[in-house]
Amino acid sequence: NAGVTQTPKFQVLKTGQSMTLQCAQDMNHNSMYWYRQDPGMGLRLIYYSASEGTTDKGEVPNGYNVSRLNKREFSLRLESAAPSQTSVYFCASSESMTGRHTGELFFGEGSRLTVL
Amino acid sequence: QQQVKQSPQSLIVQKGGISIINCAYENTAFDYFPWYQQFPGKGPALLIAIRPDVSEKKEGRFTISFNKSAKQFSLHIMDSQPGDSATYFCAALASTGGGNKLTFGTGTQLKVEL
Numbered sequence: 171n172a173g174v175t176q177t178p179k180f181q182v183l184k185t186g187q188s189m190t191l192q193c194a195q196d197m198n199h200n201s202m203y204w205y206r207q208d209p210g211m212g213l214r215l216i217y218y219s220a221s222e223g224t225t226d227k228g229e230v231p232n233g234y235n236v237s238r239l240n241k242r243e244f245s246l247r248l249e250s251a252a253p254s255q256t257s258v259y260f261c262a263s264s265e266s267m268t269g270r271h272t273g274e275l276f277f278g279e280g281s282r283l284t285v286l
Numbered sequence: 287q288q289q290v291k292q293s294p295q296s297l298i299v300q301k302g303g304i305s306i307i308n309c310a311y312e313n314t315a316f317d318y319f320p321w322y323q324q325f326p327g328k329g330p331a332l333l334i335a336i337r338p339d340v341s342e343k344k345e346g347r348f349t350i351s352f353n354k355s356a357k358q359f360s361l362h363i364m365d366s367q368p369g370d371s372a373t374y375f376c377a378a379l380a381s382t383g384g385g386n387k388l389t390f391g392t393g394t395q396l397k398v399e400l
Contacts, residue, residue: 174329210295210392210393211392212292212375212390212391212392212393213330213375213390213393214390215387215388218387228387260329260330262329274320274332274335275322275330275332275388276331277329277330277331278329279327279328279329280327280328280329
């Protein structure tokens with residue numbers, strides 16, 4: 171049971187380069203999320219997708235784009251990477267975003283990105 | 287704007303001791319308060335959660351205490367073990383009208399020493 175799978179696990183980019191982080195979940199969850207984790211800042215929501223076909227901005231969306239490719243996959247793209255985007259990125263999924271059963275997020279193991 | 291404030295940033299506890307991590311919030315629409323545990327190199331995982339209709343929830347050595355009037359909640363780890371060494375995040379969610387997005391605290395790095 172893979173859960174949430176992220177690729178790549180590590181990536182080094184030069185300023186201005188672009189890249190896409192891939193995420194896939196096998197739990198038939200409706201909602202998916204991208205977070206970034208920085209020391210002393212906790213987990214901050216970049217973008218989320220409440221259901222297939224929808225995406226919305228989170229707390230820190232600038233410099234990122236997302237695509238909900240299908241129910242399983244949610245990708246995060248950096249069009250022109252900046253050193254401020256050096257971070258650990260986590261994809262997560264949940265059963266839904268409605269009602270009282272929204273609490274548990276299932277996270278991937280993270281993608282560590284360094285922008286030089 | 288930090289909607290969920292967490293303290294301390296780091297904590298060292300002796301084996302067998304009690305670890306206490308505190309969180310405070312402002313948004314009275316929050317109605318679900320989970321704690322996530324994260325080991326190095328892994329993603330966070332749900333540890334325990336509480337809704338505001340109860341003041342305490344216990345699961346094994348882990349207890350959440352919730353004070354609705356003070357808008358505070360805390361995680362207590364009894365008989366702390368070296369295997370509990372991890373980063374702990376509190377979080378809060380408003381299930382209606384809040385977009386159903388978890389807001390996380392800044393995390394507490396716990397180290398349990400022998």
